[in-house]
Amino acid sequence: MLVEELMNRNMITLPPNATIREALQLLEKYKIRHITIVDEEMQVLGIVSDRDVRDASPSIFLDASDFSILNKEISTIMSSPVITIHPMDFVEEIAYIFYDKEIACLPVVSQNRLVGVVTEKDMLYKLIQLTGTHEQSSLIEVKVPDQPGQLPRVASVFGNHNVNIVSVLLYPYKDPEYKVLVFRVKTLNPMPIINDLREAGYALLWPNNIMEPKK
Amino acid sequence: MTKAAGFIYTPNFLDYHFSEDHPFNQQRVLLTKELLEAQSTLMAEDLVTPRIATDEEIAIFHDTAYIEAVKRASNGNSKKERAQEYGLGTEDTPIFPNMHQASCQLVGGTLTAVEKILNGEYKKMANIGGGLHHGFQRKASGFCIYNDCAIAIKYLRKKADLKVLYVDTDAHHGDGVQSAFYDDPNVCTLSIHETGRYLFPGTGNVSERGIKSGHGYSFNLPIDAFTEDDSFLELYETALRKIAAFFKPDIIMTQNGADSHCLDPLTHLCGTMRIFEKIPLLAAEIADTYCDGKWLAVGGGGYDMWRVVPRAWGQVWNVMKTGTYCKGALPEKWISKWQNESPVLLPKNWEDGADIQPNIPRRPEITEKNKLLLEDMLKYTAII
Incomplete structure (x- = not known):
């Protein structure tokens, strides 16, 4: 910009x-x-x-x-x-x-x-605009290995659900072998995406790292 | 003679139906009604059949262009891009046949409830088919097409000069209603919800206070993920009492989203039935203290439709009708009728067992953080 x-x-x-x-x-x-x-x-x-x-x-x-x-x-x-x-x-x-x-x-x-x-x-x-917090959205943080190809793989899960991404941030994780992808997506129902991400083996961060029914 | 309480119901509420696997399922209304009938707290004479809202009534809040877009979608005549400008045809609010009529029926339910209170027929009315608080002036959002709450409050204000306290306990911020009255000092909104840091729609910060002459009449309590009963109730009860004392409403309208429960799949809050017993008790108390008993309750979110929503909404009616909530066993008749259709084991009692709540690792910190939030918000309720 x-x-x-x-x-x-x-x-x-x-x-x-x-x-x-x-x-x-x-x-x-x-x-x-x-x-x-x-x-x-x-x-x-x-x-x-x-x-x-x-x-x-x-x-x-x-x-x-x-x-x-x-x-x-x-x-x-x-x-x-x-x-x-x-x-x-x-x-x-x-x-x-x-x-x-x-x-x-x-x-x-x-x-x-x-x-x-x-x-x-x-x-x-x-x-503030970059973080997407000014638009209606749900937040999902995904921990991925710091390797090529991770972002498109994760992003395709969102694409499969026809859900609009409001913002994407990528920031370093405390363990340098990983990165955190932060998505803000325009949906009230992120559960199908969260379930697909879990099934694909991605680690989600708080509060989506706790499995339903929250136990 | 004024009757104490009326229950809005029509099977047409179930026509508001996006798709088989959509989490917003109005079968919840039927499940609740039958639970209450089996419990014998809901009698045939309590039922009130609602009318349908007219286009003109929808237009007291929504833009005509938006209503036209909903109608086009409703008739299967909309172009994808045009519809999406209005938030229609998304994953959250897909297009379905006759969606305009189905939405007008929900709004008609809440308007009928308003009319029955205004003409003195009833003191308290419940329309659990309503509560679609995310609908915006020209945009569908978060499962909501027409915002019956906003329309009903606008309608009420047009017909009578009453100060309205709108209280929203859905786990999601009541953004559509807040924005509708953001500049209106005669409508005070209070929303307690999971913080927007993770959860849709993201708004509802304590700093959102209203604008122009409405400044000071919007209140928000964005509580932390995994908040449980004690902390929820401490914040909610304190805030509601203070705000009611500050605003002195003439009528209270509650949006009773039932998604703050620990079984709810869409949120991270961790309440149990205890909060859904206390919420209607407090509403009744405020109505009786300030509003000569006038209380309008609507439904809202709630995505564990088998185990949570019927009991939570059932208690709203139980309190409205009898002054207190039900305890003990759920009627066997209801369980045996619905257990076959339910993919999960239905609860046995009105209360949750002690084992339902998960272990919350950071509970003391969550409680501490919520307490700071409450203090932050309460400074707006007193004159220094």
């Missing part, structure tokens, strides 16, 4: 000479945590997080006279240079950047202009 499919095109930006106060107001108004700082050509100059702004703000215990600090230019506190990504980068890659760089917002730049932003929250939203 490409970044352009999930990036947010309604970008909230400020010019470098905007004040810290303006940044604070934007963060509160739009309930966001990052503002990209751009010049007139929409070239990215820096990025400011809510924490940068808070660090620069006077303590709430000080009296109002000290708040003149909020009139300073945002360019004095922005992070620069900024890690940016391209609309044709992969979603997997931004997940890695978020993890590796310990950041939570990436401006998307194309032809040297800001065209969107992707936040950690956007990525988590996609992740």
